[in-house]
Amino acid sequence: MSSHRSRSECVVCRKHRGELPVPGGPLYRDALVYVGHAFIPPEQERAYLGWLLVEPRRHVPTVAELIAEEASAVGLWVSRAGCALKEVVGAEHIYVFVLGHHAPHLHVHVLPRYPGTPREYWGLRVDEWPAAPRGDLDEITALAARLRSTLADYVTTD
Numbered sequence: 001m002s003s004h005r006s007r008s009e010c011v012v013c014r015k016h017r018g019e020l021p022v023p024g025g026p027l028y029r030d031a032l033v034y035v036g037h038a039f040i041p042p043e044q045e046r047a048y049l050g051w052l053l054v055e056p057r058r059h060v061p062t063v064a065e066l067i068a069e070e071a072s073a074v075g076l077w078v079s080r081a082g083c084a085l086k087e088v089v090g091a092e093h094i095y096v097f098v099l100g101h102h103a104p105h106l107h108v109h110v111l112p113r114y115p116g117t118p119r120e121y122w123g124l125r126v127d128e129w130p131a132a133p134r135g136d137l138d139e140i141t142a143l144a145a146r147l148r149s150t151l152a153d154y155v156t157t158d
Helices: 003-009 011-016 068-089 123-128 139-154
Strands: 032-039 054-058 093-097 108-114
Touching: 003 011, 011 032, 032 068, 032 139, 054 068, 068 093, 068 108, 068 139, 093 123, 108 123
Parallel strands: none
Antiparallel strands: 032 054, 054 108, 093 108
16 A cells, blocks of 8 residues: 555544544644544443543654654653643543554554542553543533643643
8 A cells, every 4th residue: 555545544644634523623733743532432422531642743653753853742742631631630640652553643642540540440441440531522522622721821831
């Protein structure tokens, strides 16, 4: 498959181009990076609240292909997303990970661990906790507005 074709079919690139609706809309975007809430899984009506994704705008499959400016932007916005989650949802811990199994476009997962999360759900299982905060499209949109406002404050204070 050609690089051009992979970009045209890439779910992340399609999202960046506005072809796929993002719950709550973009939280932040510029020429290098895109920050948004994760989609609601197709088999569910609700998503883990605060599951954010930080992605380079350019189609690159892994962190190894980032240029220096993209790496700096992705790292900065992963940190800012974590700070915003602590401030807005009261996260007691922030998880950051990259899997890359489903989409060949780098996307860094940034998830809050909510107070009271039992230890057996810490780490990659944090969203499996039955009592974890979950939201429908309206609840994600409301959270996204609060996160967007907090992230905008980080930009204006640089």
